Amino acid sequence: MSARLFFATAGALALLLGQDAAAHKPSDAYLSLRPHEDRVSVRWDIALRDLDNELGLDANDDGMLTWGEVRAREADIDALALPQLQVTADHQACSVVTAPARAAPGADAAAGYALDRHSDGTYAVLRFELACAAPVHSLDVQYHLFATSDPTHRGIVSVQWPAQAGATAGGPVAAVLGPDYPQRHFDAGAGSRLETLREFVTEGIWHIWLGFDHILFLLSLLLPAVLARSTRLGREPTAGVGSLRVAAVDVLKIVTAFTVAHSITLTLAVLDLVSLPSRLVESGIALTVILASVNNLWPVCRDRRWVAAFVFGLIHGFGFAAALKDLGLSASSLALSLFGFNLGVELGQLAIVAVFLPLAFLARDTVFYRVGVFRVGSLAVALIALVWFVERAFDVDLGRFQI
Amino acid sequence: MSPRPSLHLRRRVIAALSMAVLAFGAARAEPFVPADDGAVVETLRDRPLDRTDIELRRLRAALRRAPDQLRLALAVAQRCIAVARRDGDPRYIGYAEAALAPWWQRSDAPAPVRLYKAIVLQSVHEFGAAVRELDVLLAQDPDDAQAWLTRASILQAQGRYDEAAADCGRLAGLGAAVYAQACLAELQGLRGEPAAAYAHLEALRAAHPDQDAWLSLIEAELSERRGDAPAAERHFRAALAGSADAYTRAAYADFLLDQHRAGEVIDLLQGSERADPLLLRLALAYQAQGDARRAAAVEALQARFDAARLRGDTVHRREEARFALELLRQPQRALELARRNWEVQREPADARILLAAARAAGRDADADPVRRFIAANRLPDARLASFVP
Numbered sequence: 173m174s175a176r177l178f179f180a181t182a183g184a185l186a187l188l189l190g191q192d193a194a195a196h197k198p199s200d201a202y203l204s205l206r207p208h209e210d211r212v213s214v215r216w217d218i219a220l221r222d223l224d225n226e227l228g229l230d231a232n233d234d235g236m237l238t239w240g241e242v243r244a245r246e247a248d249i250d251a252l253a254l255p256q257l258q259v260t261a262d263h264q265a266c267s268v269v270t271a272p273a274r275a276a277p278g279a280d281a282a283a284g285y286a287l288d289r290h291s292d293g294t295y296a297v298l299r300f301e302l303a304c305a306a307p308v309h310s311l312d313v314q315y316h317l318f319a320t321s322d323p324t325h326r327g328i329v330s331v332q333w334p335a336q337a338g339a340t341a342g343g344p345v346a347a348v349l350g351p352d353y354p355q356r357h358f359d360a361g362a363g364s365r366l367e368t369l370r371e372f373v374t375e376g377i378w379h380i381w382l383g384f385d386h387i388l389f390l391l392s393l394l395l396p397a398v399l400a401r402s403t404r405l406g407r408e409p410t411a412g413v414g415s416l417r418v419a420a421v422d423v424l425k426i427v428t429a430f431t432v433a434h435s436i437t438l439t440l441a442v443l444d445l446v447s448l449p450s451r452l453v454e455s456g457i458a459l460t461v462i463l464a465s466v467n468n469l470w471p472v473c474r475d476r477r478w479v480a481a482f483v484f485g486l487i488h489g490f491g492f493a494a495a496l497k498d499l500g501l502s503a504s505s506l507a508l509s510l511f512g513f514n515l516g517v518e519l520g521q522l523a524i525v526a527v528f529l530p531l532a533f534l535a536r537d538t539v540f541y542r543v544g545v546f547r548v549g550s551l552a553v554a555l556i557a558l559v560w561f562v563e564r565a566f567d568v569d570l571g572r573f574q575i
Numbered sequence: 576m577s578p579r580p581s582l583h584l585r586r587r588v589i590a591a592l593s594m595a596v597l598a599f600g601a602a603r604a605e606p607f608v609p610a611d612d613g614a615v616v617e618t619l620r621d622r623p624l625d626r627t628d629i630e631l632r633r634l635r636a637a638l639r640r641a642p643d644q645l646r647l648a649l650a651v652a653q654r655c656i657a658v659a660r661r662d663g664d665p666r667y668i669g670y671a672e673a674a675l676a677p678w679w680q681r682s683d684a685p686a687p688v689r690l691y692k693a694i695v696l697q698s699v700h701e702f703g704a705a706v707r708e709l710d711v712l713l714a715q716d717p718d719d720a721q722a723w724l725t726r727a728s729i730l731q732a733q734g735r736y737d738e739a740a741a742d743c744g745r746l747a748g749l750g751a752a753v754y755a756q757a758c759l760a761e762l763q764g765l766r767g768e769p770a771a772a773y774a775h776l777e778a779l780r781a782a783h784p785d786q787d788a789w790l791s792l793i794e795a796e797l798s799e800r801r802g803d804a805p806a807a808e809r810h811f812r813a814a815l816a817g818s819a820d821a822y823t824r825a826a827y828a829d830f831l832l833d834q835h836r837a838g839e840v841i842d843l844l845q846g847s848e849r850a851d852p853l854l855l856r857l858a859l860a861y862q863a864q865g866d867a868r869r870a871a872a873v874e875a876l877q878a879r880f881d882a883a884r885l886r887g888d889t890v891h892r893r894e895e896a897r898f899a900l901e902l903l904r905q906p907q908r909a910l911e912l913a914r915r916n917w918e919v920q921r922e923p924a925d926a927r928i929l930l931a932a933a934r935a936a937g938r939d940a941d942a943d944p945v946r947r948f949i950a951a952n953r954l955p956d957a958r959l960a961s962f963v964p
Contacts, residue, residue, distance in 0.1 A: 198665040198666060198668075198669065198886070198888070199666050199669060200882060200885075200886050220616065220617040221617065221619060221666070222666075224617075224619055225666070225670075230619055233624075235618065235619045235620035235623070235624070236615045236617075236618055236619070237615065237616055237617040237618075237619055238612060238613055238614060238615055238616065239609040239611070239612050239613070239614045239616050240612030240613060242616060243612065285608075286606035286607060286608045287606060287607055287608070287609065287616055288605075288606045288607070290878075290882065291875065291878035291879045291881070291882045292849070292879060292882070293617055294616050294617040297606040320673060320676065321669075321670065321673050322666060322669035322670055322672075322673055323669055323672045323673055323676065324665065324666070324668060324669030324672065324699070325669060326886045326887075328885050328886060348885070348886055348887050
């Protein structure tokens with residue numbers, strides 16, 4: 173550090189030169205937003221020092237701020253701060269529904285107006301709810317607190333999306349706002365594009381692995397692939413296929429048909445071009461599982477199972493769409509999310525096939541496979557799917573098979 | 576009704592973790608509600624109101640009613656900058672900027688507005704922008720002595736000694752001879768001629784007894800670099816008698832710490848904990864004395880550096896590097912901070928922290944840019960001698 177030089181101006185005032193004025197912390201406020209459904213819970217910590225500068229809270233001017241002096245001016249603090257924060261959810265303004273509650277001495281701190289200590293002093297804690305027009309998927313925050321009295325003031329904003337809305341670790345959930353950049357957009361689940369893609373691919377994989385109805389449907393169609401086609405007239409299969417290639421071609425046709433079909437309806441449904449009631453979709457999916465497994469026991473269609481995979485796959489696509497929408501989609505990353513989720517579903521599906529095909533091929537000539545897996549397995553799947561169907565179609569809980 | 580299991584467990588765990596991380600660190604404690612109205616919840620001033628405060632209040636109230644009055648705005652900005660300097664409170668830099676807001680972005684901003692804007696920018700380490708502002712001002716009015724002086728001090732802080740000296744030279748013809756001479760003498764002291772510089776300053780101070788305080792401060796720092804502790808002690812005391820502002824006290828505290836007189840630092844700085852640089856010196860003194868209050872001071876400093884990082888500030892790197900090196904004993908972290916700080920400012924203290932951090936980290940070569948700087952300028956500094964071949 174060099175010594176400062178100061179210079180007497182005409183006004184005889186010495187100015188500092190060459191010195192850091194950054195001795196204290198500059199003015200910050202901490203704004204935390206928690207969207208949930210169509211509400212946003214807000215916590216806003218504002219330094220008492222800043223409020224005093226603006227409002228003169230220190231009534232007796234002794235340099236000591238008492239709790240009574242702060243409480244006496246709560247209405248003024250609200251009137252100063254609240255208009256300086258505008259929150260818009262999905263392009264529609266949200267409004268304050270509960271003013272910062274007034275805490276009586278000794279009242280439960282969680283109920284309202286309170287204080288908190290930060291590194292540079294005591295802050296008033298304003299807590300209130302915002303009501304928005306619809307469930308919140310994105311937020312636009314405009315922040316102008318102290319913009320005219322202290323341009324170096326910063327609002328440090330964090331948005332904590334609820335878990336089910338697709339919050340991502342690493343997304344832009346925090347921002348620093350000030351007079352030069354008073355506005356910021358926050359998307360539920362809007363990380364980097366790569367992050368978003370990775371996330372939805374993962375979700376797609378998990379969805380097909382954990383969505384047992386899809387797996388059982390697929391397996392039901394695949395089980396006969398390793399068995400010879402001697403059962404066209406309704407007799408049971410007598411032998412395994414001769415080569416893995418024959419089985420693989422059959423599997424490929426089925427998987428491709430299923431993929432194309434559910435991709436079509438998934439896209440149509442996510443884009444809101446077609447929509448079906450979820451009860452119809454869910455019970456429809458259960459029905460496809462029943463039909464696919466019963467077909468193994470009393471074959472109606474054996475050579476053209478890929479057609480069944482296509483037709484029934486259309487219904488499964490609607491189911492995938494519902495799951496994807498549950499994750500929370502933002503308009504800005506819709507295409508990416510859709511692509512990623514679909515890709516994930518296909519990858520998950522391929523993994524299942526990759527495990528199934530070699531094992532089934534090796535076991536194809538065993539009694540275990542032909543009776544234990546193919547016949548008993550199909551029967552079990554049909555029964556499970558029947559329970560799902562009844563539960564879903566008639567909205568009852570049979571209490572089992574809730575995996 | 577669906578057999579789908581909850582897919583959201585992972586998601587919930589991730590969300591909970593990120594929430595915890597993002598809970599601002601600052602909100603570690605739960606909010607509280609004081610039990611009674613008489614409880615003191617904040618101390619607004621470290622010292623009683625003085626005339627400057629009262630005058631500033633009056634002027635700010637007047638400016639609120641008439642925000643487009645230039646003279647009023649300049650008076651407010653001037654006093655805000657003075658208070659920021661005295662107390663080391665950057666909020667007042669913000670208030671100065673606010674007072675000048677109507678003219679801040681204007682291409683035809685009056686010269687004094689540009690000057691104060693440059694000072695505001697410089698205090699947040701926007702050195703380049705500050706110099707550009709002064710260049711515009713000086714192109715319009717080459718006779719603005721204050722602008723030349725301000726520009727010289729910024730260039731000096733950046734280690735651009737030749738350009739700084741040229742600016743100081745301009746002052747001589749503008750009726751500011753004493754500033755021109757002091758400015759040139761200080762640069763002389765930084766560029767290989769400490770003895771001649773000291774003689775110049777002694778003569779200058781004898782001729783201008785009314786300028787004793789700030790000339791004493793320059794001489795005190797020069798004496799430190801020359802390794803003349805008794806002279807430094809004498810000059811610091813004279814400087815403090817004239818102006819006990821945050822900068823002068825911090826400089827004297829550093830001198831006392833170097834002299835292993837930590838006890839006196841505690842006496843000097845107790846009650847000034849609100850200012851980060853002073854709290855840093857106080858924590859170092861506690862550490863040297865084995866004082867139990869060190870822990871609380873370190874924790875408070877850590878919280879303040881965290882808060883500054885959250886807001887994106889980089890003005891504290893020199894202080895934070897010293898905090899990391901001497902209090903946390905994390906030389907790697909200190910080295911990184913000191914290196915980035917050196918890219919922005921190049922005063923002897925910046926050189927010292929980078930040299931010390933590099934040595935402590937066992938990476939002496941990382942401070943080679945400093946060694947080249949010292950060699951190029953023949954910067955004489957007894958405190959740096961052990962780091963330089």
